[in-house]
Amino acid sequence: MNVLEQLQNNYIMHKSAKLAFRKIEMCINSTVDGGTPRSVLILGDAGAGKTAMLEVTKTHIIKNHPHEDINCDTFLFVEAPSPSSLKALQSAFYEEMGASKLDNQRHTEARRTKQIIELINKHGYKVIANDEVHHFTEKYKANHESVVCDFYKTVMRETGCAFILVGKPVAEKLVRSDDQLRRRFLGTSRLERFAPPHKGNREFQAFVNMYREACPVDHVDFSDDFLTRLYIACDGLPGLWHTLIELAIRTNPAKKLIDMNDIESAFEKEFQPSDVLGFNPFEASLLDVEHWLKTSFEA
Structure with missing residues (x-):
């Protein structure tokens, strides 16, 4: 392993990381503890270390989880597309699960959602991480956020999966815009920038x-x-x-x-x-x- 490879294994430390990882662990555990699976929202500006947290989640928390149903094979990572739309998100799910792109073109949004649920259950996924979810709020369209919220609610309900949604601070309104979706979340962790070295702050x-x-x-x-x-x-x-x-x-x-x-x-x-x-x-x-x-x- 060369120096740059070693550097990638060096976790990007953050003052809020401990709390964020605790919520991520609670989120993951909720899929196997017999209760209702709960999701979590991780927010931060570009460069805050959000994606690095997902890498650590997969390579450490998921990989070393004591429950046999939690492992790298039951963890699905999907990056939210840009430009954003429900169809584009569904296409990203299809691609990550190795499904035919033709199905994504031929069926309605509801039919595609049903197929995605079937594929998730077939593969046995327990935890799904979506990065860059702020794409669904940056360019607002009529009913755009609501259809994405409906998609998440339906997939959560029908699969029992917990979601780790990650994005810039503006992504918070995606969850807050729907009370039913918000109640499925443990809460929000914010990775804010460090205080400046001003007036003696160390x-x-x-x-x-x-x-x-x-x-x-x-x-x-x-x-x-x-x-x-x-x-x-x-x-x-x-x-x-x-x-x-x-x-x-x-x-x-x-x-x-x-x-x-x-x-x-x-x-x-x-x-x-x-x-x-x-x-x-x-x-x-x-x-x-x-x-x-x-x-x-x-x-």
């Missing part, structure tokens, strides 16, 4: 230190000045921090120690920051960096 520094301990390549000790620039570069999100470190390793794979030059080079050459960042924080003056952080934080 939350982001604690995360960087924790990540450093688990990373297969060591980092130099970063000054408070550089940590502030790092926070801005990755928008305080653990997933973007992980990407920045990965790019720094890829830029110079032979190095045994990541330093500030490696990170600056990775940011300049390959890194795609969040949309809100319109400048290079490693080139700006400290005064400009602190002003941007202060105004953004107070906003």
Whole structure:
């Protein structure tokens, strides 16, 4: 296993991860404890570590679950399509379960839903994870959310599966728009960005230190000045921090120690920051960096 492969196994730590994983475990256990299966909604901005949580869920929680009915063969992952529609979602289910795409074209939405339920029951799936579900709320159409909610309710009722729905914060209105669907959920976990290194807050520094301990390549000790620039570069999100470190390793794979030059080079050459960042924080003056952080934080 090379360094980059080891890095992928390094869980993207988040301050809300413990609670989120507890809800995911409760969700999974609800499919085999004799009660009513319950689902969970995981929300966070791009780069918060949502998809990484799904990977950990499959490779650790599902794979090592003590119940014989919970394993990788009974876990189904389906990414919500974009542009979004119920038909496109149904098509994604067909594809992940190896069904004929012709069926998706020939039958009505109700018939396709019935076939999907039959396939889920045939394969014996217990837990279904849907990533990127915010696609169903970003471009609103008349009755668009309601038909997707009806699909989820029907599949939950007829299969006894628990769902892990993952998306950006706007996805919350998908569940909240339907009381019957909302009551099938244990709740919502939000993966919010770390507090900025402002007025003595050390939350982001604690995360960087924790990540450093688990990373297969060591980092130099970063000054408070550089940590502030790092926070801005990755928008305080653990997933973007992980990407920045990965790019720094890829830029110079032979190095045994990541330093500030490696990170600056990775940011300049390959890194795609969040949309809100319109400048290079490693080139700006400290005064400009602190002003941007202060105004953004107070906003």
